[in-house]
Amino acid sequence: MKHQSDTALQQLLTRCVRAAGSAPSLHNSQPWWFRIDGDTVEVHADPARRLEVLDPSGRELMISVGAAVFTLRAAIRGAGRIPDFDVFPDPELPNLVARVRLGMPSPPSAMARALADAIPLRHTNRRPFHAAVVPADDLARLREAAAFEGAILTVAGAAGRTIIVGLGQAAEQRLRSHTGYRAELSHWTRPVTGRRDGIPATAIGPWDALERMPVRDFGLVNAPPVRRSEPFEAYPTIMILATGGDRPHDWVCAGQALQRVLLTATRAHLATTPISQPVEVPAIRELLSGPGSAHHAQMIIRLGYGEPAPVTPRRPLAEVLHEDQPR
Structure with missing residues (x-):
């Protein structure tokens, strides 16, 4: 029974990590990787994907990883669990940006469910927009x-x-x-x-x-x-x-x-x-x-308001979800 529970937990977190990988990032650089540890997902920055000319300080890299952290939180909440998270939880690991844990089960509110449902629909749109005024x-x-x-x-x-x-x-x-x-x-x-x-x-x-x-x-x-x-x-x-x-x-x-x-x-x-x-x-x-x-x-x-934007590619889960990544 415990094995089934652990498997279900792993599958849930894997789905949420996949969703987190759809977050926006500078030039779609996707500068992150994840690690699942029990009921917790570690979200790491990947400094090798920082844009050295545009982002010498790493500010935009951290903004991109922060977007992935929120996407992970939204996916977990949409799945009926309350996420608990810490930012920069270990001073010795500056690239460990966040730990996001599964909290108590709780039915998501309509807003939480809508945010989770919007994850695969959000795309950067670089096309002209209509003249309609935003309410x-x-x-x-x-x-x-x-x-x-x-x-x-x-x-x-x-x-x-x-x-x-x-x-x-x-x-x-x-x-x-x-x-x-x-x-x-x-x-x-x-x-x-x-x-x-x-x-x-x-x-x-x-x-x-x-x-x-x-x-x-x-x-x-x-x-x-x-x-x-x-x-x-x-x-x-x-x-x-x-x-x-x-x-x-x-x-x-x-x-x-x-x-x-x-x-x-x-x-x-x-x-x-x-x-x-x-x-x-x-x-x-x-x-x-x-x-x-x-x-x-x-x-x-x-x-x-504009016409739908094309989907940008995402790295496969095997590239961003690491089981035994050295720290």
Whole structure:
């Protein structure tokens, strides 16, 4: 009987780890691996998958792993168990980002079930959105989702939106001039047979005909032979996700909040695009945060209504679920 129980537990956690692997990450780098130990899942950062040019501090790596932590929590809750978790539980293991344990059985609420159901439906959408206005009630729910995870989400007004778009363009120009940027971009967009990470050509999206939207231009390298140009929405809905601190704990917090926001948006049939260029340039990130501000900008999110986005590939479970990984 105990063997059957252990097997069922292993199967449940394995399903939840598979779901966690669908979390968003910078350039779909999927910089994580997992280990199941009894009723606990360890979530580890994989520093070998950090983007050295764009992310020298590892901030975006931790945001990505934080998103995987929240996805794991949401999957466990949707399966009828209450997850209990610790962030950076062992000072001697800085790449052990979290331990997530199965708590008591409890039927999930309608919201918890909806978040879990949204996991396989969430995809980054780099295409133009429709002009329809996002309802205020939905924006309020997104702000509540971020606050639930200890982050701050603000909607940019007309003036703020113009500033953010301008800063995004400036950041993209600075990044393009950075030594190694194109090579790093090429590495994560290079077509390789059987590849299960990176950004495939199908997910790159069209050119912005007016070159105004701060969506990363993956077409700089390895672009499709003929890439169409389309006008993006004139008045995008843009939100800034921020945290009260700017240390690894805060970055993981930002990642968990980001994924809760993205899954909440998916529930509302909203398309989303996390935008990171403006927060990848320190001087521009400081302008976004506000000099002397107590809040630190971690990510920009564009959202609206759009056509379904293509699925990006995911590494097989055998690559991310390690049984005897050295620590």
